[in-house]
Amino acid sequence: MNRRNFLSASGLITGSALLGATTGVNAQILNQSKNVKKWRLAMVGTGARGTSMWGKDVLATYSDHVEFVGLCDINEGRVKLAKEIIKTDCPGYTDFEKMMHETKPDALIVTTVDSTHHDYIVRALELGVYPISEKPMSTDAAKIQQILDAEKQTGGNCRVTFNLRYAPLCIKIWQLLRENAIGKLTSVDLHWYLDTSHGAEYFRRWHRLVEKSGSLWVHKASHHFDLLNWWIDSDPEEVFALGGLEHYGKSGPFHATNCRTCNHIEQCKFYMDITKKEDLKRMYVDNEKYDGYLRDGCVFKDDVNIDDTMAATIKYANGVRVAYSLTTYSPYEGFRVSFNGTNGKIDTWVQSSNRTSDVDYDEIVICNNFGKRKYVQIPFGTSGHWGADRPLKDQVFLPNIPDPNQQCAGSRDGAFACLIGIAARQSIATGNVVKIADLTTLKPEVKKEYKRV
Numbered sequence: 001m002n003r004r005n006f007l008s009a010s011g012l013i014t015g016s017a018l019l020g021a022t023t024g025v026n027a028q029i030l031n032q033s034k035n036v037k038k039w040r041l042a043m044v045g046t047g048a049r050g051t052s053m054w055g056k057d058v059l060a061t062y063s064d065h066v067e068f069v070g071l072c073d074i075n076e077g078r079v080k081l082a083k084e085i086i087k088t089d090c091p092g093y094t095d096f097e098k099m100m101h102e103t104k105p106d107a108l109i110v111t112t113v114d115s116t117h118h119d120y121i122v123r124a125l126e127l128g129v130y131p132i133s134e135k136p137m138s139t140d141a142a143k144i145q146q147i148l149d150a151e152k153q154t155g156g157n158c159r160v161t162f163n164l165r166y167a168p169l170c171i172k173i174w175q176l177l178r179e180n181a182i183g184k185l186t187s188v189d190l191h192w193y194l195d196t197s198h199g200a201e202y203f204r205r206w207h208r209l210v211e212k213s214g215s216l217w218v219h220k221a222s223h224h225f226d227l228l229n230w231w232i233d234s235d236p237e238e239v240f241a242l243g244g245l246e247h248y249g250k251s252g253p254f255h256a257t258n259c260r261t262c263n264h265i266e267q268c269k270f271y272m273d274i275t276k277k278e279d280l281k282r283m284y285v286d287n288e289k290y291d292g293y294l295r296d297g298c299v300f301k302d303d304v305n306i307d308d309t310m311a312a313t314i315k316y317a318n319g320v321r322v323a324y325s326l327t328t329y330s331p332y333e334g335f336r337v338s339f340n341g342t343n344g345k346i347d348t349w350v351q352s353s354n355r356t357s358d359v360d361y362d363e364i365v366i367c368n369n370f371g372k373r374k375y376v377q378i379p380f381g382t383s384g385h386w387g388a389d390r391p392l393k394d395q396v397f398l399p400n401i402p403d404p405n406q407q408c409a410g411s412r413d414g415a416f417a418c419l420i421g422i423a424a425r426q427s428i429a430t431g432n433v434v435k436i437a438d439l440t441t442l443k444p445e446v447k448k449e450y451k452r453v
């Protein structure tokens, strides 16, 4: 232990203040909170993420800075429940246009099914409302283009809430790379593992359909691709990918529509009785009558049309090469990442099982090519998603929160994070290397420039 450095969480916020300032469009996004005394917030998509992270928690923590003026969802039962969960008496709507015209919000939180984000982002921009979108910003290149065009036409900006940029471990890696800890960065190996609990959840829900989620290449991997883009500080240029459905969907041993109607519950390791999970029952089962959505879908259902096993090679405009993989049926949850530089290597291996033991930190190992190893320990963050969710919200809603680690993300970041996955889907379909520049008007740059295109 005595050869190890222990970092305080506050060091992560202040430590890199001199490394760089947020500029261009992202600085404009950051400055929006300076001019608003109390945010008049509307939300579209009042499901799990909307009501918790962006609803109940926001009102409980930032009530001096925000108020909800409207909630909207296509499912009227979920809108009603959302008011109860969030503890607001603002009006609920199933008609989005009506909500926007009656409530005149300053900002719109977009937490709907991924494939619909662009509709609400574009409409908010047209109405002069600030859209704050969950990741992925969108699921297809044409939809991303619509958002870019709408920003250009209206002069507005969309914020994309990439929470993992705010996780203490991820920040420390960003800082080490900026401090030139391993010389010139040449390649990165990133391998992400979803365990049989979290991983299976994607195959139970709407995420199992490419037309709703853009596949896990977009829905899930956009988190990872955004981290890569931010860490590497360059835009991705080319993608080659392979993928398949090896474990869930048609590859499974038996198939049903959902767990409640299944004849194989004794044999199935993925059986879930949703009626025993009070929160899920209230949010989804009790509201099936409005839209027929089954939250306990069979993970082996025939209609699963996304990959569960994915590998890609990504070339960045600054020459960095990335080897990436995502597996959705691992015995533990976490990731391994290795940054290879001309002078050494930065490694970390996160296994969420650590978090239930007496260890309360993540560890980064910095190896010098001809020198000693250094071990840096990062205390676990306390809020959701590895400590990321709270500092992200602080920056979104509180005035004058600085951005020394350049975490504030706009449509350009949102687009490139999705475009790698969209290119991967295209690469799998065609067997070819896909150039990111061929997908939208965004052209990859060696050093990211936050200006409009």
Ligand SMILES: NC(=O)c1ccc[n+]([C@@H]2O[C@H](COP(=O)([O-])OP(=O)(O)OC[C@H]3O[C@@H](n4cnc5c(N)ncnc54)[C@H](O)[C@@H]3O)[C@@H](O)[C@H]2O)c1
Pocket: 044, 045, 046, 047, 048, 049, 050, 072, 073, 074, 075, 078, 110, 111, 112, 113, 114, 116, 134, 135, 136, 161, 163, 219, 385
């Ligand atoms: N950043 C993160 O770590 C994180 C974590 C979870 C979810 N998310 C994102 O949050 C969003 C919501 O995910 P969730 O887990 O809450 O899903 P969910 O299924 O619980 O909620 C989605 C809601 O959107 C509603 N909806 C669907 N289509 C709509 C439409 N056209 N108009 C209005 N409402 C519509 C559904 O009825 C549902 O209530 C997704 O984009 C997801 O990617 C991000």
